[in-house]
Amino acid sequence: MVSQHGILLAVGIISDHFGPLVAKVCDCLLRHGELSLQEIVRRLELSPGQVKNSLLVLIQHNCVQAFSAPKGRDRTVTLYLAIFDNVLHRLRFSKFLSVIRADIPESEVLIEGLLQNGRLTFDQLVGRTISKVPEGSIRPAREEIRMNLNKLVHAHFVERCPKPEPFIDPLVVQQPTSSRRRAPKNFEKVISLEQKIVNTADLSDAERFSEIPYIIEDASDVNGCSRDPVDSAKRKRGAFEVDEELNSTIAENEVLWRANFEQFTFCLKKKFCADRKKLKLKVGTHPIWESFCEANLTEKDTDSVTSPINGILERLRQKEGGASMTLDQVTRVLEDLQCTTSNENPEAYTFDLRKMVESCRNEEIESLVKKKYGQAAFTIFRLLVTQGGPVETDQIIDTTILDKQIVHSTLYKLWKDDYVDTEKISSVAGTGYAQFYVWRAKSTFREQFIDNLYHAALNLRQMVNYIAELLLEGSKDDTKLRNRKNILILALTRHDDSLMLFHDF
């Protein structure tokens, strides 16, 4: 289950975007897991029509997945599951747009449409794109739009929508399996059901990312002609051509497309790791690291980045100072940066993102401990985290070389805020002490930290809304309020990096 403030944050987002009614339904699903329509109606005491419409909105925007589950022996019931991750992704649509702007700028308007509307058919996308073109500008041709959409599909930024109502038996599914996303072990059991449902609903990769096929058009077949499959059959072009045209028509009229959040998350993760790593690089190694990041190929999984040595060298030569570096120097630096080669492919270097993400997470928590409780707490907390197991008070005092008084008071502060756990151990007779205390970093300190992250995001959003209300009411301090609002929005955008680091990367 998602933490308390995570749910509040998600509900806040839905409320801001779709209104309080939809937010209530979303809240109910997030708190109680998968429910049927009847159960939601009963719990919320709303009319079935209201609940149904809310569910439709949530499904349209990919925040809820429906599925059929067995009920009794031979009946099935439709259950609805809220997808917490997708709700939170709504916070970062502007970041997703900037990824496309940098990568495939001509398709930005298509992604914008998909993000704004949740899911659209190709026809709807074309209609929207044409309507958005300002007066006097050239309208893009249908073919051009199709090409731009296919670029997005090819790069996996856009996918075909999953099955609307797959059959899943939650009881069978509840064995803890390794989820596709490599979540930390203590999360595995919690998210496996949601992830499994999402996985089952998803189409196979081949189908998910299958582009809109092109068909060779007749000279007479100009824009605007109806692509009626029956007409095509009548033209007797042959079974194969009819199928192709049918496929194309289905792909354009009936297939729903949506943004593939996983790919966007992966792009942001790569960028995040690349930027963080840059801060720690030694002088002279920046060009090599940048070349490595630019040269990477399509990844098989989202936990590592692989680049071929030829690609790296090629890009390096174009950089300042890069042309003079020898292969030996480059390989040595790459190894120093923890890029490894494998036996199957000695020509390619792989960087493990998981380790980097893990160390960034630890750094962030430790840095906050330092800011909140001081240098002594930072030292003690790091000792407890690196040791993993219980550490006796005296050993903490010895290893950190701190005053006994300071160690005791710091441990108390950390214990009060749930960062550390303590245990009293009665010693064996004869050692001179009746008992002594051991300390360990609490196993749930991560969850606590993540909940605080959500809480902070929630507070920022509340402040933004509060200031927006004040602005609507009109006040003489308009500029001041607007400035405050911008500062808060900027803080929220940067804070979202932390949310992604701990939840999505």
Next chain:
Amino acid sequence: MALPTSDPILGNLRGPQQQVCIHVFAAGSHGMSSGDLQAALDLTPATVTRLTNALVVLGVLKKVPAVRSPRFRNRQAPVVFMDARVEPSAEITGGGRWHHGDGKVDAPAVALARRACLDQIDRLPGPAATPSMVHAGLVGRGGGGPAGVLSVGHVAEVLRAMALGGVLEECRNNTGEEEGEFGGLGQGRCATGARRAGAPAWAGAMEEFPCGVCPVIGQCSPDGGLVSPATCVYFNKWLEMDF
């Protein structure tokens, strides 16, 4: 064991008592526990107890409780015997190398040791240094002063504490080969100067606004109540500060 001829006390003792004293005096300010004596002299526990008790009564040896000695952490020997004329080392009495008896850190000594070690790491070629390298450098520089009396163990402790404090970075020789930057270091721990890299630890955005370090975040609720964002004093201060 050879008889140190200069010691008059030893000269007055005979037989097993003399043997016990020779060993205990040799252990200096660390003393020896009854278990150590049993192992060294190959005597039964009862015999050792009888001998040591007699020597304590004579005033030749004294019993000192070993409160915080790493040697006894896992064992049940709380007491060591040592030369009555010798002061027990801080290790045994509970002061530790860096702490006084009351638990307070010997701040000047620690600060001096830290500075000396950091200077040494900066001086040494290559990005990393083991405690032995740092110690060798300190001894080589000589110049007297407290820095000169640090043992390798002391240096290792100081380096470890600095690594935990974020001033240094602990790294391991990952290749185990003789070449490269780690040449000559062999296996085992080394410390590299994070100071030199100059990279500060990454701070999340949460530290920039008040919620990150808020002492009452546990009581903060979006629905109002005593503590809520709209009425938050810290938020108001933070936002106003920018003007």
